[in-house]
Every structure is written in C-alpha cells, then in structure tokens.
Amino acid sequence: MDQGEIRSLKCHYQRQLILRILECYDENKDFDISLLDAVVLLEKSWRFLTESTIRNCLSHAGLTKTEQTEDDNLPHSKCLEKHGVNAFSQNEIEHLECCDNDVISSGEVSEEDIVALVNDENNSIVDSSSDIEEEQDEPGPSIADANAAANFLNNFFATGNIDEHVVDLFKIVDKKLRSCI
Numbered sequence: 340m341d342q343g344e345i346r347s348l349k350c351h352y353q354r355q356l357i358l359r360i361l362e363c364y365d366e367n368k369d370f371d372i373s374l375l376d377a378v379v380l381l382e383k384s385w386r387f388l389t390e391s392t393i394r395n396c397l398s399h400a401g402l403t404k405t406e407q408t409e410d411d412n413l414p415h416s417k418c419l420e421k422h423g424v425n426a427f428s429q430n431e432i433e434h435l436e437c438c439d440n441d442v443i444s445s446g447e448v449s450e451e452d453i454v455a456l457v458n459d460e461n462n463s464i465v466d467s468s469s470d471i472e473e474e475q476d477e478p479g480p481s482i483a484d485a486n487a488a489a490n491f492l493n494n495f496f497a498t499g500n501i502d503e504h505v506v507d508l509f510k511i512v513d514k515k516l517r518s519c520i
Contacts, residue, residue, distance in 0.1 A: 343396040344388065351384035358517075362486065379493055386514055482519055489513050 356372075359380065363370040372380075397403055480488075495514065496506050 343399065344393060347388055347392055348381075348384055352381055355384055355517075356382045362483075374498055379497055381418075381514070383517070384463040386510060411442070426503070482516075485516055489516055 359372065360370050361375070394403075405453075492509060495501075496509060
C-alpha cells in the first residue's frame with residue numbers, strides 16, 4: 340500500500356480525535372477514549388478517504404489495470420456469439436415478455452375509492468399544516484446535541500447486532516453531520 344493512503348488516513352483520524360477532545364472540553368468532561376471509540380474513529384476516518392485518493396495511490400504503486408482486450412469493445416450479443424453462448428430465440432424472448440400478463444399485481448380501484456383517498460389526503464394536509472405552525476415556535480436541536488446523539492447511536496450500533504444496511508445508512512448521516520462541524 341502506498342504511503343499516501345496511510346498519511347491521509349492518519350490526518351483524518353487526528354482530525355476526528357481533535358474534534359472529540361474539543362467536545363469533551365466544551366462539555367467540561369475529562370477526555371477518555373476506549374478501544375471501541377478508537378476503532379469507531381478509525382472507521383470514520385477511513386470513510387473520509389476519497390475514491391480518487393485510493394485510485395491515485397494504487398496507480399502510483401503500479402496496481403492498475405491498463406490492458407484492454409478486443410472483447411471490451413464488442414456489444415454483449417456479439418461477445419456471446421463469439422464465445423459460443425447461445426442467445427435466446429425470438430420465440431423464447433416473446434414468451435418471457437408475456438409470461439406474467441395474467442398475474443394480478445394490485446386490486447381494482449373504483450372512482451369513488453380514488454376520490455375518497457384524495458379527500459382524506461387533503462384533510463390530513465390541512466391538519467398537518469396547523470401542527471407545523473405550532474411546532475415552529477420550538478427551537479431545533481443544536482449541532483452539539485446532534486453530535487452527542489450521533490456518538491450515542493454509534494456506540495449502540497458498535498455493540499449491538501444491527502443490520503449492516505442500517506449501519507451504512509447511519510454512517511452516511513454521520514458523515515454529513517461531521518461536515519457541518
């Protein structure tokens with residue numbers, strides 16, 4: 340691995356660590372970092388590495404694919420024919436296109452049902468707009484509050500058996516929050 344990735348990772352890690360120290364200082368807390376916190380900071384720092392940084396480092400190390408074969412420029416159908424793979428016949432394609440024409444994918448809706456749904460939605464929009472006016476008087480959470488909540492959720496996700504997709508989505512939100520600081 341090229342030193343550029345390591346140097347960039349260390350820079351992002353130090354930034355995350357300094358932000359954590361400043362948070363503790365602002366809250367008049369003693370700075371204490373556990374092994375789990377260090378791993379979480381390292382993982383966040385890794386997410387800040389851009390694709391171009393990694394690509395440039397791998398290119399500098401000579402680990403890029405530069406060869407192109409003549410098959411790369413052929414359409415898929417020609418490539419399949421060249422390698423002896425039988426394509427579908429026109430009859431098979433037509434059968435695949437219409438094989439689920441008789442499948443019912445949703446119930447039938449009458450005009451009265453549609454009108455009732457539209458009226459219900461209009462009523463709920465009017466009700467929610469009056470709720471929004473009442474809620475606008477309350478101040479929203481500060482960035483420090485959002486940051487504390489993100490740290491709390493990060494620790495929860497790190498210690499629990501949470502679906503990776505949920506964790507990945509949270510990482511996107513956390514990265515966006517960190518960019519606001």
